[in-house]
Amino acid sequence: MSDERETGRREVLKSGLALGGLAATAGMPFWSKLALAQGEELVPFSDMPADYAVPPVKAGGIHFLDTRTIDSLYTNNDDFYIVQHYNQPEISADDYRLRITGLVDRPLEFTLAELKSMDKVEIDAGFECGGNRQDFYHGLIGNAKWGGVRVRDLLASAGVQDAGIEVVFYAADKGTENIRATDVEQAFARSMHIDDAMRSEVMIAYEMNGVPLPLYHGAPVRLIVPGWYGVANVKWLEHIHLQDRRFMGRFMARDYVTLSRVDVGGVERWDERSVTKIQLKSSIVRITRRDGAHRVTGFVLNDGTPLKSIEISIDGGPWRAAQVDPDSSKYSWKLFYLDWNDATPGEHTLVSRVTDINGQVQATADEMPEKPSRWENYAQFPRTVTIA
Ligand SMILES: Nc1nc2c(c(=O)[nH]1)N[C@H]1C(S)=C(S)[C@@H](COP(=O)(O)O)O[C@H]1N2
Numbered sequence: 001m002s003d004e005r006e007t008g009r010r011e012v013l014k015s016g017l018a019l020g021g022l023a024a025t026a027g028m029p030f031w032s033k034l035a036l037a038q039g040e041e042l043v044p045f046s047d048m049p050a051d052y053a054v055p056p057v058k059a060g061g062i063h064f065l066d067t068r069t070i071d072s073l074y075t076n077n078d079d080f081y082i083v084q085h086y087n088q089p090e091i092s093a094d095d096y097r098l099r100i101t102g103l104v105d106r107p108l109e110f111t112l113a114e115l116k117s118m119d120k121v122e123i124d125a126g127f128e129c130g131g132n133r134q135d136f137y138h139g140l141i142g143n144a145k146w147g148g149v150r151v152r153d154l155l156a157s158a159g160v161q162d163a164g165i166e167v168v169f170y171a172a173d174k175g176t177e178n179i180r181a182t183d184v185e186q187a188f189a190r191s192m193h194i195d196d197a198m199r200s201e202v203m204i205a206y207e208m209n210g211v212p213l214p215l216y217h218g219a220p221v222r223l224i225v226p227g228w229y230g231v232a233n234v235k236w237l238e239h240i241h242l243q244d245r246r247f248m249g250r251f252m253a254r255d256y257v258t259l260s261r262v263d264v265g266g267v268e269r270w271d272e273r274s275v276t277k278i279q280l281k282s283s284i285v286r287i288t289r290r291d292g293a294h295r296v297t298g299f300v301l302n303d304g305t306p307l308k309s310i311e312i313s314i315d316g317g318p319w320r321a322a323q324v325d326p327d328s329s330k331y332s333w334k335l336f337y338l339d340w341n342d343a344t345p346g347e348h349t350l351v352s353r354v355t356d357i358n359g360q361v362q363a364t365a366d367e368m369p370e371k372p373s374r375w376e377n378y379a380q381f382p383r384t385v386t387i388a
């Protein structure tokens with residue numbers, strides 16, 4: 001544990017973003033209870049191949065986090081999952097420029113040094129790919145402390161005109177898209193309504209866990225939209241454009257679109273919506289044993305709505321309250337554990353569920369809306385283990 005990280009934790013605590021009525025641990029720091037102690041061993045999940053292993057980071061490739069290894073509030077930059085749909089552009093920090101154009105009073109261009117000279121914010125935010133799912137044990141996930149500048153400060157200096165209601169974020173990575181039988185070159189891009197872009201926590205990050213943003217995570221600068229799925233966090237960001245109508249690029253309107261059968265004003269409709277806010281979700285990631293005692297560990301992600309409870313049920317039994325990391329904050333992931341003191345030899349099924357202060361409960365697989373698209377996999381995830 002570096003001094004830097006300790007300071008980060010204290011700042012989070014001081015900021016007073018507590019978890020309402022959730023049980024918190026006293027005494028020992030929470031993270032020390034998550035780290036594998038001397039003599040503590042993983043109890044293998046029987047729903048996971050015995051040789052399950054995450055391949056190392058490879059240039060241009062997707063990288064997963066082995067969720068069994070989650071043991072601290074912040075994911076190491078080297079372990080944090082990596083997803084991109086085109087290339088991984090190498091942009092020199094000296095040549096980097098961020099442009100703001102469109103319906104603004106003053107089109108602007110910032111160097112990296114200019115961005116760094118502006119008011120700095122640091123925000124803890126955890127997120128997952130909208131395509132994260134149980135098949136790979138929710139490995140497309142991570143939590144980090146992001147350092148940078150608020151988007152709203154940048155927009156304020158450019159002066160957004162009343163007609164500028166849509167903010168488009170263009171990246172430097174590009175690919176060929178076949179649209180309406182035409183091959184066109186497109187940059188990765190996402191957009192949001194001006195009201196979303198003006199939220200105080202929406203930021204342009206040049207630091208990840210206290211060091212310059214690594215290449216694979218979008219160096220030198222990326223967008224971070226706390227509480228939204230990973231796809232919103234445009235890496236290698238180089239251009240912000242204000243316009244008066246919806247942006248309909250691939251990652252807003254064709255890909256990362258959830259198709260589900262839902263009630264729309266009393267009518268059952270097949271709804272198509274862009275992947276944005278993170279759905280209320282928890283998952284067990286690890287079961288450990290030490291001197292015959294068992295501990296169940298997991299994470300929660302959502303859109304930042306405060307939580308009411310995180311619970312675990314064993315073999316369909318009563319819900320037991322889990323202990324939650326008191327250093328968690330509004331947009332970070334929330335790690336939790338339960339001491340499973342009455343584990344008996346044999347096969348067991350364990351599942352976690354999270355409830356927010358609005359009374360929304362994480363859905364079971366049966367309660368999920370019919371959803372043929374693979375995005376937004378947030379159902380309760382029962383895990384199985386065999387206790388020796
Ligand atoms: N420029 C760019 N930004 C991007 C993407 C991309 O392909 N290009 N992929 C998005 C998706 S789908 C995800 S899940 C996150 C992953 O961020 P990470 O690789 O830092 O974990 O980046 C988002 N930002």
Ligand SMILES: [Mo]
Pocket residue numbers: 083128129130131230231
């Ligand atoms: Mo993603």
